Amino acid sequence: MTLIDGKKTAAEIKQEIATEVAEMTARGERAPHLAAILVGHDGGSETYVANKVKACGECGFTSSLIRFEDDVTEETLLKEIKRLNEDDTVDGFIVQLPLPRHINEQNIIRAIDPAKDVDGFHPINVGRMSIGLPGFVSATPAGIMQLLKRYGVETKGKHAVVLGRSNIVGKPMVTLLMQKSNPGNCTVTVCHSATPNIKDICRNADIIVAALGQPGFVTEDMVKPGATIIDVGTTRVADATRKSGWRLRGDVDFENVAKKCEFITPVPGGVGPMTICSLMINTLHARKDNPYK
Ligand code: GUN
Numbered sequence: 699m700t701l702i703d704g705k706k707t708a709a710e711i712k713q714e715i716a717t718e719v720a721e722m723t724a725r726g727e728r729a730p731h732l733a734a735i736l737v738g739h740d741g742g743s744e745t746y747v748a749n750k751v752k753a754c755g756e757c758g759f760t761s762s763l764i765r766f767e768d769d770v771t772e773e774t775l776l777k778e779i780k781r782l783n784e785d786d787t788v789d790g791f792i793v794q795l796p797l798p799r800h801i802n803e804q805n806i807i808r809a810i811d812p813a814k815d816v817d818g819f820h821p822i823n824v825g826r827m828s829i830g831l832p833g834f835v836s837a838t839p840a841g842i843m844q845l846l847k848r849y850g851v852e853t854k855g856k857h858a859v860v861l862g863r864s865n866i867v868g869k870p871m872v873t874l875l876m877q878k879s880n881p882g883n884c885t886v887t888v889c890h891s892a893t894p895n896i897k898d899i900c901r902n903a904d905i906i907v908a909a910l911g912q913p914g915f916v917t918e919d920m921v922k923p924g925a926t927i928i929d930v931g932t933t934r935v936a937d938a939t940r941k942s943g944w945r946l947r948g949d950v951d952f953e954n955v956a957k958k959c960e961f962i963t964p965v966p967g968g969v970g971p972m973t974i975c976s977l978m979i980n981t982l983h984a985r986k987d988n989p990y991k
Contacts, residue, residue: 699956699957699959699960699961699962700849700960700961700962701956701962701963701964702845702849702928702961702962702963702964702968703964703967703968704841704845704963704964704967704968704969704970704971704972705966705967705971707844707845707848707971707972707975708841708971708972708974708975709971711844711975711978711979712753712756712757712975712978715757715758715978715979715982716756716757716758718982718986719757719758719759719982720758722986723758728787728985729758729759729760729985730757730759730760730789730790730981730982730984730985730986731759731760731761731762731787731788731789731790731985732750732754732759732760732761732762732788732789732790732791732792732816732977732978732981733761733762733763733764733782733788733790733791733792734747734750734751734761734762734763734764734791734792734793734794735764735765735766735775735778735779735782735791735792735793735794736763736764736765736766736794737765737766737767737768737770737775737793737794737797737798737801738766738767738768738798739768740796741934742934743794743795743796746794746974747763747794749974750792750974750977751763753974753975753977753978754978754981757978757982759978759981759982762788764778766778768798769798770798770801772800772801772802772805772806775793775797775801775806776805776806776809779791779793779806779809779810780809782814783809783810783811783814788814789814789816789981789984789985789988790814790815790816790834790980790981790984790985791810791814791816792816792817792977793806793807793810793817795866807819807820807821808820808821812833812834812990813984813988813989813990813991814984815834816834816837816977816980816981816984817834817836817837817977817980818833818834818835818836818837818840818870818980819836819865819866820834823835824836824865824869824870826989827870827873827874828873830877830878832989833989833990834980834983834984834989835870835874835976835980836866836867836870837973837974837976837977837980838866838867838871838909838930838969838972838973838976839867839870839871839873839874840874840976840979840980841969841972841973841975841976842871842874842907842928842930842969842972843874843881843882844972844975844976845928845963845968845969845972846881846926846928847880847881849961851881851905851926851961853875853880853881853882853883853884853905854880854882854883854884855883855884855885856884856885856904856905857884857885857886857887857902857903857904857905858875858884858885858886858887858903858904858905858906858907859886859887859888859889859899859900859902859903859905859906859907860872860875860886860887860888860889860907860909861889861890861896861900861906861907861908861909861910861915861916861949862889862890862907862908862909862910862911862930863888863890864909867907867909867930868888868890868909869888871907871909872886872888875905875907884905887899887903896920897919897920900916900920900921901919901920901921901922902922903921903922903925904922904924904925904926905925905926905927905928906920906921906925906926906927906928907928907930908927908928908929908930908931908948908949908950909930909931909949910931910949911931911933911949912931912933912949913931913933913935913947913948913949914947914948914949914950914951915931915949915950916929916949916950916951916955917951917954917955918951918954918955918957918958921955921958921959922958923958923959924958924959924960925958925959925960926959926960926961926962927950927955927959927961927962927963928963928968928969929948929949929950929952929962929963929964929965929968929969930948930949930969931947931948931949931950931965932946932947932948932965932966932970933946933947933948933949934946934947935947946965946966946970947965948964948965948968950962950965952964952965
């Protein structure tokens, strides 16, 4: 069994980016700038955004964090997005999700200039990815593709099962795994809450990407010997032994599944650090060789 170390891989990639940014600034060019909009004080979102800002520093980027309270109006957010779209010193920006219920998430995403949409959530970027045109690809699936590539996981002709159909992970993951490229060229099955016999489908999988948000969902009896297991789950579960009172738990019963498979990602330290890393890669591209310019 090989542990896919996302933390180490992300550190290597961030170092590669930092070297490139140092070369850019030595030539007198401006460093990439990422802005993040954070609404409210949700613990998970606070942590994610803080980690994104920290990663910007590690890569030599500048960054700005724009905060709003939970009761912010959609109009105010749309105004801020317009301002960021028009600010030439901002290469890319994100609006951390989820947003409060009174805000229409799709209206917000559609207001972002696709050329600055480093999350890859805008319908134009989703569409471009689906037909193989250059654009920005959603960070978590892009990070998983980097891990498969860097660990030399054979994907061509393999049966990949994606558990979950979210716009952010499941759907783009399906697109990337089936695309004609390396990694890619998989035969893909997508399972969701209305899929019967998920266990049987998983038993036939060479690669499982678990993105359901159900801790420990993938058990040993669902895994074919020698399979590759990618765990996207990051649910906070109570843990009285921790100072915080919680720990992160993935969608895979890691202890038992690890014994059976060829490659597996841990939680934490697997996919999570790669998500942030992909955001940094997208931001570098937005600055350096923006696919829209
Ligand atoms: N919420 C959970 N994951 C993400 C992400 O990748 N980007 C944004 N903007 N919000 C998220």
